[in-house]
Amino acid sequence: MQTILDILRKAGGWHLGLYLKIDNPPYMELVIEAMDESGPMGPPTLSVAHYGEQNGDLMRDPEMCFELGLTGGAHLDAFYWRNDYVAVEQWSRNIVRDRYVHLIELLEQHQRFAATWDINLRLQGFDPHKHIRS
Template identity: 80%
Template sequence: MQTLLDILRKAGGWHPGLYVKIANPPYRELVIEAMDDSGPMGLPALSVTHYGLQNGDLMRDPEMCFELGLAGSTHLSPYYWLC
């Protein structure tokens, strides 16, 4: 999770509209984006996923969602994952 926090810091921190795409051939691109809705504790939320095409549709595979907490120190708390 520290790597995600480092990427987030380099991208200027969490903000509405945050969208970061990281290419790492030959693997699928990693996409980190701010979510419109807050997480279950009302904190800012991030989606971290790989996108791929399935039957012509863009699909997330896998996807994890995190809340960004700032109390004490900056940390991520996972609350959703789909493989």
């Protein structure tokens, strides 16, 4: 998710309370926000989502959550995917009953989706020089 990392750098980096909304018509707004809780392995987390609306309700299309890793350079490690339009919520890495659970095939699927989404975001013009609102 190099596009998201570039946007974060331009916005001053990750910090508690981070909230960015990027308007880029005709595409849905992109929202990037710091989460209050740590990820499954303990690092800070980030939610990245497109939001639509249906019957007056905000709908994630999709939302992904990532841990912010710094070892070996800044990177984002996926652990969650959600799409409200298809009623799917998936955790590929999580803590369940005090144990770390890692679903390898689902994590690989999330990583592939994130890589494709990153390319699409860049091609659609969601870059650090677009209209960022915080």
